[in-house]
Amino acid sequence: MSKYWSPIVDKLVPYTPGEQPKDRVFIKLNTNENPYGPSPRALDAIHAAANDDLRLYPDPAAIDLRRAIADTHDLTIDNIFVGNGSDEILAHAFNAFFNRDTPVLFADITYSFYPTYCQLYGIQFREVPLNANFEYEPADFQGPCAGIVLTNPNAPTGAKLNLQCIEQVLSNNPDNVVVVDEAYVDFGAESAVDLVPHYENLVIVQTFSKSRSLAGLRLGFAIAQPHLIEALFRVKDSFNSYPIGRLTLEAAVASWKDRAWFEETRSRVIADRERTAGVLRQQGFRVLPSAANFLFVSHDQVTAEDLSNTLRASGILVRHFNRPRIDNWLRISIGTSAECDALLSETNKISNI
Numbered sequence: 001m002s003k004y005w006s007p008i009v010d011k012l013v014p015y016t017p018g019e020q021p022k023d024r025v026f027i028k029l030n031t032n033e034n035p036y037g038p039s040p041r042a043l044d045a046i047h048a049a050a051n052d053d054l055r056l057y058p059d060p061a062a063i064d065l066r067r068a069i070a071d072t073h074d075l076t077i078d079n080i081f082v083g084n085g086s087d088e089i090l091a092h093a094f095n096a097f098f099n100r101d102t103p104v105l106f107a108d109i110t111y112s113f114y115p116t117y118c119q120l121y122g123i124q125f126r127e128v129p130l131n132a133n134f135e136y137e138p139a140d141f142q143g144p145c146a147g148i149v150l151t152n153p154n155a156p157t158g159a160k161l162n163l164q165c166i167e168q169v170l171s172n173n174p175d176n177v178v179v180v181d182e183a184y185v186d187f188g189a190e191s192a193v194d195l196v197p198h199y200e201n202l203v204i205v206q207t208f209s210k211s212r213s214l215a216g217l218r219l220g221f222a223i224a225q226p227h228l229i230e231a232l233f234r235v236k237d238s239f240n241s242y243p244i245g246r247l248t249l250e251a252a253v254a255s256w257k258d259r260a261w262f263e264e265t266r267s268r269v270i271a272d273r274e275r276t277a278g279v280l281r282q283q284g285f286r287v288l289p290s291a292a293n294f295l296f297v298s299h300d301q302v303t304a305e306d307l308s309n310t311l312r313a314s315g316i317l318v319r320h321f322n323r324p325r326i327d328n329w330l331r332i333s334i335g336t337s338a339e340c341d342a343l344l345s346e347t348n349k350i351s352n353i
């Protein structure tokens, strides 16, 4: 701390990202990165765009990319916002929609960035408890509030929400924005994108980081009715009008259009998730049903912390959250088939102790 810090900075508890070790090669199953790499067409697009034009600012409105996304969903560019990772879009959304006198609602067990945005912007929040199986109870998301964030599938649990539940929350809260964070939706949940024309209070946020394997590129997007997209633009253009660089714009368009690569890689991840979950259950682990690219796992006899440390000693990183209700659970990302096998051979030793 320093006397120069503002009171808000003094109290901030920044989000802690998963470890990105530099000292040693680990099997990284701790940050939900996609093991298969981006579309080769995205890489070609980056090479092609790496030229003298980089002296010029990028398109501040990202028209080509927004049009590509809009076309896929039979929407218009007025329905699409893009940002430097979906984290940035979520931050803008909290600022644009939730900065009011009442609290924003999100689950007690969910993405831990949400409370951080609240602290940064001085937004009140109320954590709504998930049920004993770590599932959403849609009826609990109502009452006076500034807005709602639903995460589908949820992180770090992997549980998906069906569209009826999302519609229930949308219609129970007609005066508030409902943000649906769909970071993992492509791995097995149903996107709420088709609801956008029917709900003026719905904002969907997705990312290229997980299912399109471009976490290093930093690109996310939001889909909503134009009056909500306009609010995001007002915040962005008061903060940084050129967030998406030229190389990113080109790569994202190419990646978006390479449907075959997307389908092939996500189905490999889904197949390995189901296989890994099955074997872990045989080994005596409790594994929640997951619609994401990770599993949420616990064991009766071995604490999550011990499990995490033992795996680490064998060169495998997983994520342990030292938080109430989930401190005896581990989140394990789905890697390549070989990485899943390496994990399973270690968990087999541990569960037989």
Ligand SMILES: *Cc1c(COP(=O)(O)O)cnc(C)c1O
Pocket: 084, 085, 086, 087, 088, 111, 151, 155, 181, 183, 206, 207, 208, 209, 215, 218, 219, 220
């Ligand atoms: C990974 C993740 C994001 C953000 O991803 P970006 O890399 O910033 O696009 C947002 N929400 C959840 C729940 C995530 O797990």
